[in-house]
Amino acid sequence: MSKPIHNPGTADGWHGSIPASFPAEPARYHLYIGLFCPFAHRANFVRHLKGLTDLINVSVVMPYPKGDAKGWPGWRFPASNDEYPGATVDKLHGEDYLHKIYFRADTEYKGRYSVPLLWDTKTETAESLELLRWLPSAFNDLIPPKLASISLYPDHLKSKIDSLHAWINPHLCTGVYKAGFAPDQETYNKNVVPVFGALNKLEKLVYANGGPFILGSEMTEIDVTVYATLVRFDTVYVQHFKCNLGTIRHDYPVLSNWLKGMYWDVPAARESTDFKHIKENYTKSHYDINPKAITPLGPYPDVEEGVEQEWAKLKVGGVEHPEVLEFEKGLKNE
Ligand SMILES: N[C@@H](CCC(=O)N[C@@H](CS)C(=O)NCC(=O)O)C(=O)O
Incomplete structure (x- = not known):
């Protein structure tokens, strides 16, 4: 009988990094x-x-x-x-x-x-x-x-990438799920704040690094990670997960420009993005959140066009809800 390689039968699936026993071979x-x-x-x-x-x-x-x-x-x-x-x-x-x-x-x-x-x-x-x-x-x-030669985790950026993952994953990438799947008002209130605290912090960080990628001139796995979340943000997380303190396109000009750059200038980003699958999955498979399974038509367009190549021209944005600002302050020390 075949066996899983990591923690067989645990409640939440298989974990761990892929071991050397997974060597690269075509079609394997x-x-x-x-x-x-x-x-x-x-x-x-x-x-x-x-x-x-x-x-x-x-x-x-x-x-x-x-x-x-x-x-x-x-x-x-x-x-x-x-x-x-x-x-x-x-x-x-x-x-x-x-x-x-x-x-x-x-x-x-x-x-x-x-x-x-x-x-x-x-x-x-x-x-x-x-x-x-x-x-x-x-x-x-x-x-x-x-x-x-494309390295998404180059030696000289490893520690920066690791420290970004430490707050971006829990507060933003899985943060939207914690807000969206909250079973009650109190849980929602508590979980929606970190999402925007993280976005505020990220907005400033990307601006400081000068684009076109999150850490500056090189694309890293942080761009891949954040892209997969932000390309879904205005489309589904704002309305379906009630993450509506702001939108990327209206409240985060720097992140919006970064997102446009990823979508329009990086073919792998666009080729791997399918808005019909994204919109219909969230709105037609979470019966308790959206019992009638109606998929909203907007926002339109899915991703705006017009990437500003001169990053210095951008103005840093953010959401000014007091709890978000308070949370963002705490993040500065992480
Ligand atoms: N272990 C996975 C989890 C990914 C995950 O949560 N996938 C969701 C869709 S976005 C899923 O398939 N959920 C099905 C389920 O949990 O029953 C990972 O982080 O790579």
Whole structure:
């Protein structure tokens, strides 16, 4: 029987970095993703950025239905590639539900059935976390030198990247979920504030670094991580997750310019972004938040055009809600 490689049967899935037993080989791995999911988006972005689309094939689940609160039966594959544009059948195993892939790796699996999931066809094992630390460099020997030279976690920026992850992930990337899935008013009030505290801080930081990327001239994994969240912000998090103290396009001119630059100037960002999957996933699979499953038409356009190349011309923005400002002050010392 095949076995998962990390913490088999834990309640929240498989964790850990991808070990050396996952060497890069063409066509050895298969990536299961949803185009709606910001965490899967990070991996798919890198797949496009590093020219890995032929080396790692993907199967794409439908954006809805999601399954019950426990995640059962979870994401499903379309019956054919025509059923929902961009969603695909399970090209590797021909299964109808993603949970069946988890059970192929571990018949005793007790975690959630989430995307992304990387399947290793040799060992018949799977891995879902830390793809962002493995994928960007693992295939460097198999791709042209120009693509291999793109490093998203270069030595001289490692400590900066690590310290950014420490507050960006909990307050912004998963912060929007903590606000959006809050079961009551008090929890929502508490969780929406850090989202905007983090955005305020990020707005100033990107301006200080002068663009076009978060840390300045080099694109790093922080850009990939934040892109996957901010491209969903005005589109779904503002209305669906009630993160509406401000929008990127109106209240954060610097982040808005950065986002436009990523979307319009970095082909891998645009190629890996699908607004239909994003909008319909959130609004049609969270039955308790949006019981009628009506997907709002706006905002329009999805991402505005017109990237300002002279960053000094931008004016730093932010949200001035007193609790947000207070939270932002605390972040300065993190
Ligand atoms: N372990 C994953 C979690 C990703 C995740 O939460 N994916 C969501 C979609 S955005 C999912 O598939 N959820 C299904 C579930 O939890 O039942 C990671 O961080 O890479």
